[in-house]
Amino acid sequence: MTTPSKPGINRRTTLALMGAGAFTAATPWVARAQAKTIKIGMPTILSGRVAQLGTSSRNAVMIEVEKINAAGGLAGRQIEMVIRDSKGQPQEAARIARELVNTDGCEMLIDGEASSGSFAVHEVARDIGVLCIHTCSEASSLTADPKQHIPNAFRCVRQGIHDSIAGGNYAAGIAKAKGLKKWATCSPDYAYGRDTTAEFVTYLKHFAPDVEIISETWPKLFQPDYTETVTKILQAKPQALYSALWGGDLTSYIDQANIYAMFTQMEVFAVNMADYTALTVVKNLPKGIHSGNRYIKTFPATAENAAWGDAYKAKYKEYPTNWSWQNATAMMFLSEAVKKVNSTDGKKVAEALTGLTIKCPFGADGTVTMRADDHTLIGYAIGWGTTIPTEPYVPDVQSGDWKQILALEAEWKKSKGYT
């Protein structure tokens, strides 16, 4: 005799349904994976002093999204960007990243955060396993440190160590040619400023061993007045100055140093000068400041790069920034990776991204590569040149040598215990 089953669902079915429900609730990007559109989440900085960079990141992403959607979308699915303001706060960036995936149903993340926020978003990506491309953090350790490595995260950004090697080599050449042995530094007093300056000095001394640092100044981030740092540097009488100041801080510094005629008394190397955010704002841009390229439409000097810069300007009535090209490149990578596997499945796309080389207007040789072993961008246009007060602002940029950059980067990784 069989026991008649009770109407409704039994305990086992209830548990199974609850389990499935809990899984669905916890991993909505899986449940919604086959929706007609694909949502991509993007935490970035849309308010505060860095808002211009976050806005330019959003603009660049949207330019590429329009192109991808016009061409049929990602594996036939139209992209819908969900972009939120983190206000530059790491905890807010992490919260938003989690919410974008768990509540909004985003299947991928473009992390448009500065370094501090990127590390927070990286931990969210590690936790929930969503595909994530960092597009703004230049802190080398984000991908160089193997402890940070996760299979679903990539960094599509220039790296501090690459800039330092290229900059150190360029500056050493000028130092030898002009006999610049006494150097001073003036960089913002936080992780980026200190790390970048230390790396630059390391490689400057590597290529020009008789260089000596005779003065260091570390103004606070967003400090309004630099008078005391300007006069301190003038007292030290260096032959050259290196600075990692950026954005409004750099333009303030230039305005304040200009009236002390500082730029006639020493060679100045400002890694972040050649970005339109600074170039177009400084009214009396001194001739002859040495700078690393950030984004300028004339380097690389290709029709593709110029066309991209012009299209951006035509659409948004201002030039793109360093963050713009990085975000645009991330979308280009995503598009190519999806094409390669004909799927928007995060795991498959991550596999396709690993080691992928794509054609790109911002590549040193017209291509860029997502390096397989540490999921970071290489091969992008990198170089240094000197400023003039009008367009094209940095007419002759000397390209960095990627062979040399990669060789020295490998040594640097070893010295840090990363390999």
Place this chain on the structure above:
Amino acid sequence: MDLDALIGCFASSACVVTQTTSGLIIGMLLFLVAVGLTLIFGVLKIVNFSHGAFYMFGAYFALTGYQLTGSFTLAMLCGAVGTAVIGLIFERVFISRVYGRDVLMQLLVCYAFVLIFDDTVKLIWGPEFKSMGMPDAFRVPPWFIAGGIVPPFYVLLIAVALAVAALLGIGLARSRLGKVIRAAAQNPDMVSSLGINTAVIYGSVFALGCGLAGLAGALAAPVRSMTPGMGFSVLIESFIVTVIGGMGSILGALIGALLIGLIRSFGSLGFPLFTDGLMYLFMVIILVARPTGLFGKDVA
């Protein structure tokens, strides 16, 4: 710590001139902001936490004035007068409602307007930073005095700040309006009973204080980049100045600002990693030795 650099500086006239001028520049801009703050507190008994926002408005008004007219004199006027008008409206519509209320309420109102003013600037001028650039008249090589470097623009800045200090000092001490203001600060009820409209006095003082912050912003505009929220750091240093000088004292604001300027200027040579710390340490020492500040009066 680099005491050799500091001692070496005192042995060189060039260094002393450059660093002293640098201290005066830092101090004089701070003075213009702090004197408005201290004036408002002295008369209205309001700690205006939104004062930094008026410095910001001054810079942006000056930028627009300069772009429209090409004259830095008119730009300064735009900065000072425009900010004074906003200050007057702010005082009449909002601040006048929290006179005599506890400091927390005043703080909340002021802080709310810091956010509102920052967003207003963002809406009108945009979120990105702006730069005015040095006016043509001051795009000249710096002067060399006893080997020290002195930029002509900074001489103007110091002169304007000193003129403001003198006018304020003489105006408050000698003019009829000054006497009424001082009387209103001491006993507003008595002033009111004499048939003097204290609301006008309060509005004028608040507008004057804000106008001075606006003038500071306008003077700083050619050398400092402008961003929404730029008034915050200036506000903190202005509070330090008013605490050192004594809340409500104009002379105290002047001396406090000059001391802070010189500490920053010479401190950056001898204590490059502790320049901000020196400023706070000095404030603590003053507070311990003289809790009302150098020129403050005991409330009791």
